[in-house]
Amino acid sequence: MKKIDVCLSPDLIHLYDLIGQAVVVVDIFRATSCMVTAFAHGAAEILPVEDVALCASYGEQGYLTAAERNGITPEGFDFDNSPFSYQVERVKGAKICVTTTNGTVALRRSASAARVYAGAFLNITRVTDALRAWEGDALIVCAGWKGKPNLEDTLFAGAVIDALHGDFTVADDAALMAWKQYNVASNDLLTAVKNSSHVNRLLGLGIEKDIAFCLEMDRYNVLPYLKNDALSIDETI
Amino acid sequence: MKKIDVCLSPDLIHLYDLIGQAVVVVDIFRATSCMVTAFAHGAAEILPVEDVALCASYGEQGYLTAAERNGITPEGFDFDNSPFSYQVERVKGAKICVTTTNGTVALRRSASAARVYAGAFLNITRVTDALRAWEGDALIVCAGWKGKPNLEDTLFAGAVIDALHGDFTVADDAALMAWKQYNVASNDLLTAVKNSSHVNRLLGLGIEKDIAFCLEMDRYNVLPYLKNDALSIDETI
Numbered sequence: 001m002k003k004i005d006v007c008l009s010p011d012l013i014h015l016y017d018l019i020g021q022a023v024v025v026v027d028i029f030r031a032t033s034c035m036v037t038a039f040a041h042g043a044a045e046i047l048p049v050e051d052v053a054l055c056a057s058y059g060e061q062g063y064l065t066a067a068e069r070n071g072i073t074p075e076g077f078d079f080d081n082s083p084f085s086y087q088v089e090r091v092k093g094a095k096i097c098v099t100t101t102n103g104t105v106a107l108r109r110s111a112s113a114a115r116v117y118a119g120a121f122l123n124i125t126r127v128t129d130a131l132r133a134w135e136g137d138a139l140i141v142c143a144g145w146k147g148k149p150n151l152e153d154t155l156f157a158g159a160v161i162d163a164l165h166g167d168f169t170v171a172d173d174a175a176l177m178a179w180k181q182y183n184v185a186s187n188d189l190l191t192a193v194k195n196s197s198h199v200n201r202l203l204g205l206g207i208e209k210d211i212a213f214c215l216e217m218d219r220y221n222v223l224p225y226l227k228n229d230a231l232s233i234d235e236t237i
Numbered sequence: 238m239k240k241i242d243v244c245l246s247p248d249l250i251h252l253y254d255l256i257g258q259a260v261v262v263v264d265i266f267r268a269t270s271c272m273v274t275a276f277a278h279g280a281a282e283i284l285p286v287e288d289v290a291l292c293a294s295y296g297e298q299g300y301l302t303a304a305e306r307n308g309i310t311p312e313g314f315d316f317d318n319s320p321f322s323y324q325v326e327r328v329k330g331a332k333i334c335v336t337t338t339n340g341t342v343a344l345r346r347s348a349s350a351a352r353v354y355a356g357a358f359l360n361i362t363r364v365t366d367a368l369r370a371w372e373g374d375a376l377i378v379c380a381g382w383k384g385k386p387n388l389e390d391t392l393f394a395g396a397v398i399d400a401l402h403g404d405f406t407v408a409d410d411a412a413l414m415a416w417k418q419y420n421v422a423s424n425d426l427l428t429a430v431k432n433s434s435h436v437n438r439l440l441g442l443g444i445e446k447d448i449a450f451c452l453e454m455d456r457y458n459v460l461p462y463l464k465n466d467a468l469s470i471d472e473t474i
Contacts, residue, residue: 008386011249015384147252149245151410172434173388177418184421197409 003137004164005171006157006178008149010106013141022134023113024127024160026120027143028152029202030081031103032224033120033214034066037083039233040122040220042092046231048104049097058097064090066098071205082210083122102143107226110141116226121156121189121215126223128163138168140178151181151196152214155189158182189215240374241401242408243394243415245386247343250378259371260350261364261397263357264380265389266439267318268340269461270357270451271303274320276470277359277457279329283468285341286334295334301327305337308442319447320359339380344463347378353463358393358426358452363460365400375405377415388418388433389451392426395419426452 007016026032035046049055052067052074059065059078067074068081079085081100098104110116115134119127131138140160142153158178161170170176185192190212193199199211224231244253263269272283286292289304289311296302296315304311305318316322318337335341347353351373356364368375377397379390395415398407407413422429427449430436436448461468 008245009249011252012246012384015248145410147249148409149411149414151414154410154414170432172385173382173391174386176432176434177386177388177391177414180421181414181417184417195407195413197413 002168003171004131004161004168004175005139006175007139007141008154008174009142009144009147010102010109011147013109016139018110018113018139020136021113022115022117022131022136022138023110024117024119024131024138024140025103025106025110025143026140026153026156027100027103027106028120028156028214029198030083030210030214031098031100031143032118033122034081034083034086035098035118035224035231036120036122036220036222038086038091038096039222039224041087043086043096044093044232045095046224047095047097047229048107048231049099050104050108052099055097055099063095063097066096068100070101071202082207083213084210102145106141106143111226111229113139118224118231119156119160121159121217122219123222124156124159124163125218126221128160130223131160131164132167137171145198150198152193152198154178155182155185155192159186239405240408241368241398241405241412242374242376243412244376244378245391245411246379246381246384247339247346248384250346253376255347255350255376257373258350259352259354259368259373259375260347261354261356261368261375261377262340262343262347262380263377263390263393264337264340264343265357265393265451266435267320267447267451268335268337268380269355270359271318271320271323272335272355272461272468273357273360273457273459275323275328275333276459276461278324280323280333281330281469282332283461284332284334284466285344285468286336287341287345289336292334292336300332300334303333303335307338308439319444320450321447339382343378343380348463348466350376355461355468356393356397358396358454359456360459361393361396361400362455363458365397367460368397368401369404374408382435387435389430389435391415392419392422392429396423
């Protein structure tokens with residue numbers, strides 16, 4: 001049977017062989033939730049880059065730009081890191097260059113995998129459908145917070161494993177622990193995450209609405225995937 | 238209030254500031270369980286080294302030697318990595334040089350902390366008493382398996398946090414997740430770990446007895462600590 005595993009932090013990705021695997025990158029609060037939201041509202045392309053200045057420079061090449069560091073948006077960018085900022089008309093057809101503290105790092109480090117998807121609770125069934133259709137093993141790469149594992153990305157990994165139980169076997173203890181963590185929290189994810197350090201960090205920024213939004217399941221029917229350094233959606237894959 | 242955190246793998250230790258902290262290194266299956274057992278049976282000193290050949294060379298300097306790689310003991314060493322091999326008369330007063338796949342790495346990488354203890358379920362109350370008496374923050378460093386987090390070390394971290402709830406606040410999500418993981422499993426640790434990949438790896442080596450032994454709580458009343466590269470016990474600290 002196919003195997004599914006979880007990498008709890010981009011700082012552990014060197015321990016996993018990505019070749020031939022389908023990788024799902026997740027940064028629930030808020031990078032991949034924003035990406036899914038942007039594509040659902042018509043974005044044409046999202047280019048994740050690791051550097052703020054590089055991201056800004058794409059503004060001169062016809063891209064809209066979005067940046068976040070430590071939960072805050074530097075001046076001079078078109079979007080912040082809230083999924084609500086992407087629910088606007090000008091997202092339609094736009095190419096967007098994005099840099100965030102954790103999510104873009106996780107995406108770039110996953111680039112050698114056979115498939116790289118951007119996953120969130122907002123599109124979780126599209127993610128699990130894609131993995132079910134995929135013939136190889138799968139790895140969920142949690143963006144975490146500055147290299148440290150976090151609760152919400154781990155819960156997402158557990159939710160994916162829970163949905164795929166029967167199609168995949170659990171490869172290792174990290175996946176087993178994520179699955180257990182989700183089983184305990186699944187009835188009320190919002191309450192479960194309210195104790196987490198990252199959520200407390202975000203609540204300090206006054207974005208309660210974002211937290212609740214990012215925990216909604218299957219609001220959108222899009223599956224962003226990475227091709228030649230950029231994310232797009234293509235209904236034929 | 239003092240804070241307690243968990244580093245789920247030695248490969249994440251660069252993310253933690255060890256200065257001024259009390260660190261508990263744990264490798265339940267089986268390095269730190271063996272060390273606690275050896276001291277309880279009278280060992281005078283345990284020197285953890287990262288290299289098998291270096292460990293062997295200490296045999297010529299009056300040390301007994303113990304080595305393990307991938308769960309197996311290479312030829313020519315006095316002890317294997319079973320806690321039962323240390324329950325013998327010749328351990329009394331002995332200096333022992335040890336190298337293991339994960340536990341010795343975790344110990345060496347923690348050496349810059351203010352205090353470094355070797356913890357196991359076998360001496361967990363000695364560990365929690367020491368942290369309660371310690372005036373600074375604390376970090377539990379899980380040895381994991383070749384850099385990947387594992388279930389049993391995470392469960393130990395959760396058990397320590399559970400015991401210290403009220404004396405320490407949980408610093409971050411890894412600690413929160415370890416605590417939750419322990420709460421779910423605490424009634425029957427043996428059943429909980431039987432699904433884990435590391436335990437299945439060890440069961441393949443035919444050491445069921447070791448697994449059950451290493452999950453026993455407070456069998457021993459010793460607390461090994463690191464000083465000048467070697468572990469010893471000293472009832473005055």
